[in-house]
Amino acid sequence: MxxxxxxxxxxxxxxxxxxxxxxxxxxxxxxxxxxxxxxxxxxxxxxxxxxxxxxxxxxxxxxxxxxxxxxxxKQPRLKSMHHSVAEFFERTLNGPIEKQIERAAQIVSSADSIIFTGIGSSGIMAEYGARYFSSMGKLSLYIKDPLYPIHTELLQNSATIVLSVSGENDFTVRHAHQMREAGSTMISITNNKHCTIAKMADVNLSYYVTAEELDGSNITTQVPVVYILESLAREMHVLSSNN
Incomplete structure (x- = not known):
């Protein structure tokens, strides 16, 4: 005011x-x-x-x-976690996301390295994803500092997994653009497929849950992101093992 x-x-x-x-x-x-x-x-x-x-x-x-x-x-009424998870399963898992995960798994399994990037809560998910993928045997790094310098010559035969709820954050869009210019194959995980980052990606994995804010902070559930990351890592491991 x-x-x-x-x-x-x-x-x-x-x-x-x-x-x-x-x-x-x-x-x-x-x-x-x-x-x-x-x-x-x-x-x-x-x-x-x-x-x-x-x-x-x-x-x-x-x-x-x-x-x-x-x-x-006035304090908005928060949805229960049961509602958020049910919304994800009803809207997303009945759609084509499993095939998209298979496509993304083929990309990451053939890449020499994976770079995860995001800021805020998506940055935390980027860190989690890098740890989880590394545990699955694929060298993975994460960037969650919006001012982190990116040396593009190191990105040959890499895959970049970009995480963003809105898909419109300026810093994340800038990082994604740098990755694309360097020739890194891009996979985006966003809340919908119509955002800027989704359109920049080679494969987009969208989870479609209702975005929520509280006192100006984005509190949209990250449960779907965890599901997508772990499903993608497991599918990648299966492909790598078969090869």
Whole structure:
């Protein structure tokens, strides 16, 4: 509700008003201007100046915006894990993903090395995937630092597995582009096949679960990603053993 520019423009008295409102948002949304002035030990004129600096014509408009802000902040109801897992199995496993996993397994089994990349929760999955694939006998590394330097001459006959829920993260897209330019064959694991990273990949494995956010953080379940990674690694091991 308050931008950095707004907060920087407040004088000492207006900052005191801002601090009080930040700690008492629900109460302030039902206060009269005189009540807020008394509570913050300032004049009503200071309150009005504060409202104008906050982008409102007066205190009444400020309270309307405050109430809308509080409504947006209401805690969303989280789905149960049972629902998330059932959604994945119903939407995805009845589709063509098993054949896509077989295609991806053929790529990684013939590659000399595998590079996993992702950031945030996808970075953690990249680390897990590299560990799991290495345990299956395939040299695997992971990159979860968005500023990690990539030396493309080392990527000959490699496969890159790119993980991203949205498939639109700028850093991940940049890494994926570098991998493609170096000639690394790309497999993407994303929440849908219509995102940028999925379109860049040679094979895309999509899991189609409802994306969830909490307080600005992406909390979309990673259970489908674990399933896909382990299924892919096991299929790769079978192919490698047969060869």
């Amino acid at each position: 308050f931008t950095n520019e707004m907060i920087a423009s407040f004088n000492e008295l207006e900052t005191a008003v801002y601090q009080y409102i930040s700690k008492n948002e629900q109460t302030v949304s039902y206060m009269r201007i005189r009540e807020l002035a008394d509570a913050t030990h300032v004049s009503t004129a200071t309150i009005l100046r504060f409202c104008r600096k906050s982008g409102c014509d007066g205190f009444a408009e400020f309270k309307v915006r405050l109430k809308l802000h509080l409504a947006e902040k």
